Amino acid sequence: MTNETKTVNKPRKRLEDLRSQRWFAPDDMRSFAHRQRLQQMGLRREEFMTRPVIAIINTWSDLSPCHAHLRERADAVRRGILAAGGIPFELPAMSLGEVMVKPTTMIYRNFLAMESEELLRSLPIDGAVLMGGCDKTTPGLLMGALSADLPCLFVPAGPMLNDRHRGLAVGAGTHTKKFWDEYQAGNIEQSEWIALEARMTRAPGTCNTMGTASTMTSIVEAMGFTLPGATSIPAMDAAHPRMASQAGERIVDMVWEDLKPSTFFNERSVANGIATYMALGGSTNAAIHLIAIAGRGGVKLTLDDLHRQGEGVPVLANVFPSGDRLMEDFYYAGGLPALLNQIREHLDLDCLTVTGKTLGENIADIPNVDPTTVRPLDNPVTQGRALAVLRGNLAPSGAVIKPSAASDKFLKHEGPALVFDSIAEMNRRIHDPELDVDENTVLVLRGGGPLGAPGMPEWGNLPIPKKLLAAGVRDMVRLSDARMSGTHYGTCVLHIAPEAAAGGPLALIRTGDIVVLDVAAGRLDMRVSDEELARRRAEWTPPPGTRQRGYTKLYVEHVKQADEGCDFDFLMGHETPVEPAIF
Structure with missing residues (x-):
């Protein structure tokens, strides 16, 4: 039994x-x-x-x-x-x-x-x-x-x-990102964009x-x-x-x-x-x-x-x-x-x-009535898996990527880093026509982790520069210590740990450094010598923290890193619940 x-x-x-x-x-x-x-x-x-x-x-x-x-x-x-x-x-x-x-x-x-x-x-x-x-x-x-x-x-x-647009089923999140890119590229008129706003989440x-x-x-x-x-x-x-x-x-x-x-x-x-x-x-x-x-x-x-x-x-x-x-x-x-x-x-x-x-x-006995939507094992949606874990000198405690939603051509890639130290800097610079960037550039955002943001927002799906969108580019390799909306897609390496604000190697990468991504090998590295990294670490100082109060102060003081689930250190693990005294 x-x-x-x-x-x-x-x-x-x-x-x-x-x-x-x-x-x-x-x-x-x-x-x-x-x-x-x-x-x-x-x-x-x-x-x-x-x-x-x-x-x-x-x-x-x-x-x-x-x-x-x-x-x-x-x-x-x-x-x-x-x-x-x-x-x-x-x-x-x-x-x-x-x-x-x-x-x-x-x-x-x-x-x-x-x-x-x-x-x-x-x-x-x-x-x-x-x-x-x-x-x-x-x-x-x-x-x-x-x-x-x-x-x-x-x-x-x-x-x-579901909603429908131009004869196709559309929904939230994924299509919002797709339509936004087309709007930025000039392929969707503002009137259509406003109409979608009222219909997609119905x-x-x-x-x-x-x-x-x-x-x-x-x-x-x-x-x-x-x-x-x-x-x-x-x-x-x-x-x-x-x-x-x-x-x-x-x-x-x-x-x-x-x-x-x-x-x-x-x-x-x-x-x-x-x-x-x-x-x-x-x-x-x-x-x-x-x-x-x-x-x-x-x-x-x-x-x-x-x-x-x-x-x-x-x-x-x-x-x-x-x-x-x-x-x-x-x-x-x-x-x-x-x-x-x-x-x-x-x-x-x-x-x-x-x-x-x-x-x-x-x-038991629940049929699959549409094998084009729920595929059998011998006919998967994609050869890419839902989650791959990466390690290397950029992510010693681990990082994740979703190969099934990434571009095959970028799953093994080398390219120069373009580093943004904050979401504000990225938003200010990303669509600058003079930005030195092409499809092979690796966009890097740091300061988006549990401590750095704080709270680890969904900043990891970095936007494609507008000048590249206009040229037809729809994906690039992007790295961050932040998260990404589950509805989004692209070759995004996320949850890099330790995060930059905690002194992880992501804090040490500089614009122009060569990033090496190899998903099949489970590797994420920057082509920088150990000696140079040690020199940069000696020069590094933690970013100034913003003044916190209340719950956010508690969060910053006790949250663990992404590879440990971002729980609080005093709540992790399982204990027999303590019943309240009743007097």
């Missing part, structure tokens, strides 16, 4: 075993006050004294278009919780809408993780439904839930609907390409934290509120079963997430988030593990930016379960999930 079967068959909890009963059951003054205050809000004593208390942690916000529908979806979750005999309480959490939040949502991922953990720890909660989907909300919510280790189930926001939901949002929610599903197929449902499809209601119903049973993350989250479920990541052709951002998530669950994961475990898993999801379809097409093809069935040989199908069943049971 497997551990998973033993877990499913263990005795169900009794009412007196519920965590919330520590607040409500004792016959003392403090518990009297707890019961009194809930009745103050109009609740009957029987509603919270006899039922599991379920938190709905909702990242809805009026300024988060990806989550604009989650207020209503919380009502669907509430409906399911009540139907199953639980009592729901909606708890708002910081909403990290990727486009609106500045300087970057990445700086607040750990904030959301802390908030989620403390909400679950400090309140009389027996289980939780986590509602999110835009890029950093998924890892933030899951990191916090793993640390709290209460029964939890993730409800993904779902991708937005309904609530996350980016409908295989950006960070769909990459992360799909990984979380593969690791067992969602209902089967939940991540592929478009946000405005009628199936989405039905899924939310079903999730509310299921979390109540999970509480009685004591089905906590520590019950099923392990090295094998992480490996399933990695294989899925590769088959999706997912966002490079997932490399950072996976390391952080794994660490919160007690699983040691490195960049080299990601590279090794992803070996041999081809890109099968024919979705932008690696393919030419959108998430709505992926859903119609059978969604993530259809993809998982294509890579069964790369998965551990015996891993337990939130359904109480194994991953293999969850995806």
Whole structure:
């Protein structure tokens, strides 16, 4: 008998075993006050004294278009919780809408993780439904839930609907970048550009390409934290509120079963997430988030593990930016379960999930109804893999690149560096007609890492100089210690570690130095002697930091580098949650 079967068959909890009963059951003054205050809000004593208390942690916000529908979806979750005999309480959490939040949502991922953990720890909660989907909300919510280790189930926001332009399906992110380049090159008129602005994102939901949002929610599903197929449902499809209601119903049973993350989250479920990541052709951002998530669950994961475990898993999801379809097409093809069935040989199908069943049971008999969108193993979307890890004298702790979205001709390349010390300098100079640059130049941006920005913004997809766009150039080799939007494409080397602001070798490269990129060999080097680098290091002084306060000050003082997941040093690893004292 497997551990998973033993877990499913263990005795169900009794009412007196519920965590919330520590607040409500004792016959003392403090518990009297707890019961009194809930009745103050109009609740009957029987509603919270006899039922599991379920938190709905909702990242809805009026300024988060990806989550604009989650207020209503919380009502669907509430409906399911009540139907199953639980009592729901909606708890708002910081909403990290990727486009609106500045300087970057990445700086607040750990904030959301802390908030989620403390909400679950400090309140009389027996289980939780986590509602999110835009890029950093998924890892933030899951990191916090793993640390709290209460029964939890993730409800993904779902991708937005497709749009069409000139007869072609278009969506967010990838097409924004493509159309911007054409607009800069003079191939799109301003009137058409303004029209696209109002049409391309035509309904609530996350980016409908295989950006960070769909990459992360799909990984979380593969690791067992969602209902089967939940991540592929478009946000405005009628199936989405039905899924939310079903999730509310299921979390109540999970509480009685004591089905906590520590019950099923392990090295094998992480490996399933990695294989899925590769088959999706997912966002490079997932490399950072996976390391952080794994660490919160007690699983040691490195960049080299990601590279090794992803070996041999081809890109099968024919979705932008690696393919030419959108998430709505992926859903119609059978969604993530259809993809998982294509890579069964790369998965551990015996891993337990939130359904109480194994991953293999969850995806059994799900057909792939469109093999042009969800490709079989013998017909991948591209020969390039979703993630490659690079090391060398420019990135001793590692860097990443997405070969499936890069230009083949640049995967082995040598060229002179053109270095920008800041995003402000780059924006000021990049489109100067007199800039000494051609297609073979390697654009380098430093100061975009966790400390340097701070927060590691999505600056890594450096713009092509306007004069080269006009000449027909659409890709160049670009290096940075920043991240890149998962919806973007191009030959971009990202997450270079250690970052320049921490004294990494990226701080030492100079304009004119020859950069050598060899993706097949896993190398990223600058052709500068060790002696010269030592001389430059002796002359180097750290860039002046900007004055920080509040949470940003905490972030700068405690964030780790990209190769370690950018978690806080005092939150890394997994410990048995400490329950609050109730006096």
